[in-house]
Amino acid sequence: PPPPPPHPRSVARSGHFVTSDKVRLHYLEAGQGRTILFVPGWSMPAFIWEPQLAGLSPRWRTVALDPRSQGRSQVARNGHEPSRRGRDIAEAIERLGADRVVLVGWSLGVLDGLAFVQEHGDARLAGLVLVDNSVGEGKPPAPSRPSTFLPSLRADREKTMRGFVKGMYATPQDPAYLEAVTRAALVTPYDAQAKLLSYPRPREYWRDALYATRRPVLYAIRPRFAAQGEAVRARHADASVEVFEDAGHALFVDRAERFNALLESFCARRALW
DSSP: OOOOOSOTTOOOEEEEEEOTTSOEEEEEEEOOSSEEEEEOOTTOOGGGGHHHHHHHTTTSEEEEEEOTTSTTSOOOSSOOSHHHHHHHHHHHHHHHTOSOEEEEEETHHHHHHHHHHHHHOSTTEEEEEEESSOOSOSSOOOOSSOTTHHHHHHHOHHHHHHHHHHTTOSSOOOHHHHHHHHHHHTTSOHHHHHHHTTOOOOHHHHHHHHHHOOSOEEEEEOGGGHHHHHHHHHHSTTEEEEEOTTOOSSHHHHTHHHHHHHHHHIIIIIOOO
């Protein structure tokens, strides 16, 4: 079944475009002005960015993408690898008609965003915001999922995804909201989910992509990535790092007010429009 629509009080409107390999992608859009493009994580829908669509759209044009095989986008037969997902972002930016965007990627969206930079450069970027994933610096972080995750997902997708979604938050969430996110996440088929969890790139690919851009970078993370944050701050010419001590993986939902204030400041003061 299709995922539920965004929250009924959502300020966002729906849009679609067709990629160069004929996959129909959906996005949510709110506001006007300079563009902030949000890319969600593994199996997650665009509407998970609702706190940002609502909170930032009075001043900015906010757009949240449903990547291929996620949310309300078409379930694709292929293209679940970094180069194609990066190209999808490039084509989304082209479709939106923005000279430059601030690109915000969360979780798997961090890797999608870095793949975009590696394959397409940073000419269309005003800034890059990376939210709570490794960027290939230092030693690999401890796995966030047990080795039994994929077998459990194959055996009982609904139960496994329900637990995964609930575990993304450190603060209590409305049961109806958790149900909506879970139902949306189940749209992504198991085969696509497995491919997306096994991105075929060495860690250095992501690190080199990050340091290839001279655009301003904001790295918003939990403490598990703090060592990588210190390395990024030391090695990138224009990077800032914010550690969210009291938030879950979906830190932009748990601490939406803080995250929105950071992003507002980044876009207004540091982004190279």
